[in-house]
Amino acid sequence: MENSASVNKEDVIPEEATVKLKKLASEWDDIVDPNALDVFRLKGAMTNEVYQIKWPSRNPEQQRSRKVLVRIYGKGVDVFFDRQNEIKIFEFMSKQGQGPRLLGRFQSGRIEEFIRARTLSAPDLRDPEISSLIAAKMREFHVLDMPGPKTVILWDRLQNWLNVAKGLASTEEAKDFRLDLLKDEIVLLERNLAGNHLSMGCCHNDLQYGNIMMDEETRSITFIDVGGSWFKNFFKLLLI
Missing domain, CATH: 3.30.200.20 (Phosphorylase Kinase; domain 1)
Incomplete structure (x- = not known):
């Protein structure tokens, strides 16, 4: 730190x-x-x-x-x-x-x-060695049998965020950010990412560089501030 x-x-x-x-x-x-x-x-x-x-x-x-x-x-x-x-x-x-x-x-x-350990910075993410270490740690994270119901909550969460945004935005702001169109986009994403061929995994949900730490001596990676939820994810297949 x-x-x-x-x-x-x-x-x-x-x-x-x-x-x-x-x-x-x-x-x-x-x-x-x-x-x-x-x-x-x-x-x-x-x-x-x-x-x-x-x-x-x-x-x-x-x-x-x-x-x-x-x-x-x-x-x-x-x-x-x-x-x-x-x-x-x-x-x-x-x-x-x-x-x-x-x-x-x-x-x-x-x-x-x-x-x-030290907290990573944005330039660290462009380092191929560090990126490989993060990807390997993500694989360990994704295969953990996390507690709780293993149901997809991403889509309900996106809808809730959209409703909050609509409640806070003025008519002009809602138009500028095209909030009325986002609901259809969320439904489209859910439909396109549905399917039994996709695996279920727990996502960190906030894996920006400030939540990744690295021991300079051992080069070990630690994730912090996890706010995980379950998502039938396609990116997991790319990281394993």
Whole structure:
């Protein structure tokens, strides 16, 4: 994780999360004071607020201090994500060794393992080696037997987004963005992508470069901030 700025924990971290963080730190014998947590805002998150939490170590020469990550869900974005489904998938991936481990939950967010790796940038996606590593990791992700009902929700989700957009847009904006035509396009896409010859897979749904991390030493790839859903997908056949 990169690009952090120190902040006042009382201003940003919910009390429920602070209690859980202190309890978590009290279980580690290398922490000087579980209550002395430092909070740093991490830049780059688009829909959530993300913070690095660390504690001073008993060994001042220890190069790696204890760190965790707190993710506070963004307000007003529930129309895009099913939070209950997201946390089930996150917990499952955590147990499978895919992505960061889940360390705690609170009403407006969760506590995650701090991944000691760098977040990718847009130019990284043009690197053939890195692109190959991402594709291989995507194959691992697509074959996971994720929990929950394995039904296609993409089309209902697109219709819901369209309805929200229509409710927010003015008549002129709706015309400029051709919102009235999008419903027919969604129906056409669903019809063309239907068929028993296509496989079913769980999609990340937000795999932009800011949600992909890479360990520079091992070159291992980790996906974060998964908001998965099921989709009868044709692109999976291309990535495997």
